[in-house]
Amino acid sequence: MRDGAPLTPDFVTRAIVTREQFDMIKEKHGQYASWAVWAAAGDTATSNIGDIGVLDPARNPTLLAALNPKVVMLGLNISRPVLEPLSNFHDKKAQAKDFKIRHAFTGTRFYGAYMTDVLKFFVEVESSKVMSTVRKRPDILQDSAAILREEFRDLGVSQPELIAFGGYAASLAKKVLSPTDYSSLVRVTHYSHFVGQDNYRSEVLSQCS
Numbered sequence: 001m002r003d004g005a006p007l008t009p010d011f012v013t014r015a016i017v018t019r020e021q022f023d024m025i026k027e028k029h030g031q032y033a034s035w036a037v038w039a040a041a042g043d044t045a046t047s048n049i050g051d052i053g054v055l056d057p058a059r060n061p062t063l064l065a066a067l068n069p070k071v072v073m074l075g076l077n078i079s080r081p082v083l084e085p086l087s088n089f090h091d092k093k094a095q096a097k098d099f100k101i102r103h104a105f106t107g108t109r110f111y112g113a114y115m116t117d118v119l120k121f122f123v124e125v126e127s128s129k130v131m132s133t134v135r136k137r138p139d140i141l142q143d144s145a146a147i148l149r150e151e152f153r154d155l156g157v158s159q160p161e162l163i164a165f166g167g168y169a170a171s172l173a174k175k176v177l178s179p180t181d182y183s184s185l186v187r188v189t190h191y192s193h194f195v196g197q198d199n200y201r202s203e204v205l206s207q208c209s
Helices: 019-029 099-105 127-136 138-155 167-176 197-208
Strands: 002-004 068-075 113-117 161-165 184-188
Touching: 019 138, 068 138, 068 167, 099 197, 113 138, 127 138, 127 167, 138 167, 161 167, 167 184, 184 197
Parallel strands: 068 113, 068 161, 161 184
Antiparallel strands: 002 184
């Protein structure tokens, strides 16, 4: 489901992320944010998904050039505490499905996007419980929305393209953001959906086209 301007396949211009900007975002937002950059998979689909060294400019000299802050991917909330900055969406635990995001976007113009959650510091596995709590405590959403807007400012990008994982993330994003805050909002299938990684890639890229 899409709102706003269309996502054009010929989008190639990327905003430049400086080392100073990268370090500032890591320090300020690293407990809930990350980038859509992963170490390559090895012998298994899940291998190397938790290798955060790839997000270290000192170890990965091509990192900054690969970043694409004009695209922002939105999750709903964290299911487990983030123990290392920028490790959200890079979960190596067996029950995590983050590897499907890597497979879906590797080799596409969306690779390198900024990644964050709509709700900050909200640890819960079941999304229905998350939404129930937010309905009772709207201040949680408002506080998180203020941080989300601050993230947009820190990225230095006007009206980024938004890709929301699942209906809940999409609906909350539309609730707290003005249409002038983004150029488009695309809802894609959540990566926890019971589908193989190849089918997930096909489905998500179709939704983004």
